[in-house]
Ligand SMILES: *[C@@H]1O[C@H](CO)[C@@H](O)[C@H](O)[C@H]1NC(C)=O
Ligand SMILES: *[C@@H]1O[C@H](CO)[C@@H](O)[C@H](O)[C@H]1NC(C)=O
C-alpha cells in the first residue's frame with residue numbers, strides 16, 4: 001500500500017493517524033511481547049495460542065491465512081524453520097506420557113491440549129528425520145481422544161470438560177482448528193469428513209451458546225453455567241471459526257464447503273457486529289461485553305481486533321475497521337515499555353482484572369495475533 005492510500009485512509013478515519021503504518025506495534029515492542037509470551041505461557045491453551053500467534057506473526061506462510069500453508073512444504077526449514085513453534089511441539093510431545101492420548105495429560109479440559117495440535121502437525125510435516133513418527137502419533141492420539149473418548153452433548157457437541165458434558169465458548173479456538181487442519185492435511189474422504197466435523201462442532205457450539213443478542217454465552221450444560229457474554233469467550237469463538245474458515249477455504253476440498261464457509265463468515269460477523277456495538281469510548285471491549293458496569297479488558301479487545309482486520313482483509317471490506325482502528329490504538333497504549341499488556345482480565349477467574357504485575361499469557365499472544373492481522377491488512 002502506498003503512502004498516498006494510507007493518507008487517504010487515515011483522512012477518512014479508517015486508519016488511526018497515530019498508527020505506525022507498517023506495524024501495529026514497533027518491532028522492538030513486539031520482540032518484548034513475544035519474549036514475555038514465551039516466558040509465561042505454560043497452561044495447555046496458552047501454549048496452543050502461543051504457537052498459533054508465533055506462526056501467524058513470524059512464519060505467515062505456514063499459517064492457514066496463507067494459501068500455501070496446505071500442505072506445509074516438506075522443506076519449510078530451508079526457507080523459514082518456525083523454530084519457536086516447533087520447540088513448543090517438541091516440548092509437549094517429548095514430555096507426553098505414553099499412556100496419555102491428549103497432548104498434555106491430566107487437564108480438566110478435554111479441549112485445551114488439542115490447541116497445540118496444529119503445531120504438532122506442522123512439526124510432523126516439516127520434520128527432517130522422516131523416521132520420526134512421534135509427532136504424527138501424538139497428533140493421531142489427540143484426534144482419537146476427541147472423537148472417541150470425550151463425552152458429547154445430545155446434539156453431538158464434544159464436551160469442553162472431561163468429567164461432565166459442558167460447553168465453553170473457548171472450545172471453538174482449541175479444537176475445531178486442529179480437526180480442520182488435520183483433515184486438510186490428510187485430504188481424501190477421511191480428510192473431508194474431518195473438515196465437516198470441524199465445521200459441525202462450530203455450528204453445534206453456536207447453537208448451544210449464541211443468543212438473540214448476537215453474542216455467545218460463556219458456558220452451558222453441566223453442573224454450573226456462565227450466562228455472561230464473556231468477551232474473551234466471544235473472541236475465542238470468532239477467532240476459532242475464522243481459522244476453520246481459512247482451513248476449509250485453502251483445503252483441496254474447498255469447493256465442497258462453500259455453504260459452510262458462508263455460514264462461518266456470517267457467524268463471525270454476528271459476533272463482531274454485536275461486540276463492537278458495545279465498544280467503550282476509549283476503544284475497548286468490556287470483560288462482559290454488554291454489561292456497562294464491567295471493566296475494560298485489553299486481552300479480548302486485542303483478539304477481537306485481530307479477527308476484525310483478518311475479516312476485512314479476507315473479504316476486501318472495511319467492515320468494522322473504524323472500531324478496530326480505535327481498539328488498535330488502545331492496545332498500542334496498553335503495552336508497557338517492558339512488553340507487557342496491561343489492563344487484561346484475569347484469564348483464570350474470568351471476572352477480575354489482573355492485578356498489576358501479573359501477566360496474561362493469552363493476552364500476550366493476542367497482541368501478536370493483532371500485529372500479524374494488521375500487517376496482512378495493510379499489505380493487502
Ligand atoms: C506458569 O507461569 C506462571 C506465571 O508466569 C508462574 O507463576 C508459574 O510458576 C508457571 N508454572 C510453571 C509450571 O511453569
Ligand atoms: C502467501 O505467501 C506468499 C509467499 O510465500 C505470498 O506471496 C502471498 O501473498 C501470501 N498470500 C496471502 C493470502 O497472504
Ligand SMILES: *[C@@H]1O[C@H](CO)[C@@H](O)[C@H](O)[C@H]1NC(C)=O
Pocket residue numbers: 080081082083
Ligand atoms: C532458524 O532460523 C533462524 C532465522 O530465522 C535462525 O536464527 C536459527 O538458527 C534457525 N534455527 C535452526 C534450528 O535452524
Ligand SMILES: *[C@@H]1O[C@H](CO)[C@@H](O)[C@H](O)[C@H]1NC(C)=O
Pocket residue numbers: 121124125136137139140185186
Ligand atoms: C506426517 O507427515 C507425513 C509426511 O511426512 C504424512 O504422510 C503423514 O500423514 C503425517 N501425519 C499426520 C497425522 O498428519
Ligand SMILES: *[C@@H]1O[C@H](CO)[C@@H](O)[C@H](O)[C@H]1NC(C)=O
Pocket residue numbers: 203259260263
Ligand atoms: C448454514 O446455515 C443455515 C441457516 O442456519 C442452515 O440452514 C444451513 O443448513 C447451513 N449450512 C450448512 C452447510 O450447515
Ligand SMILES: *[C@@H]1O[C@H](CO)[C@@H](O)[C@H](O)[C@H]1NC(C)=O
Pocket residue numbers: 265269315317319
Ligand atoms: C460487511 O458488512 C455489510 C453490512 O454493513 C454486510 O452486508 C456484509 O455481509 C459484510 N461483508 C462481509 C464480507 O462480512
Ligand SMILES: *[C@@H]1O[C@H](CO)[C@@H](O)[C@H](O)[C@H]1NC(C)=O
Pocket residue numbers: 316
Ligand atoms: C477491493 O475492493 C476495492 C473497492 O471496493 C476494489 O477497488 C478492489 O479491486 C478490490 N480488490 C480485490 C482484490 O478484489
Ligand SMILES: *[C@@H]1O[C@H](CO)[C@@H](O)[C@H](O)[C@H]1NC(C)=O
Pocket residue numbers: 333334335336341342343
Ligand atoms: C490501565 O488503565 C488505567 C485506567 O484507565 C490507566 O490509568 C493505566 O495507564 C492503564 N495501564 C496500562 C498499562 O495501559
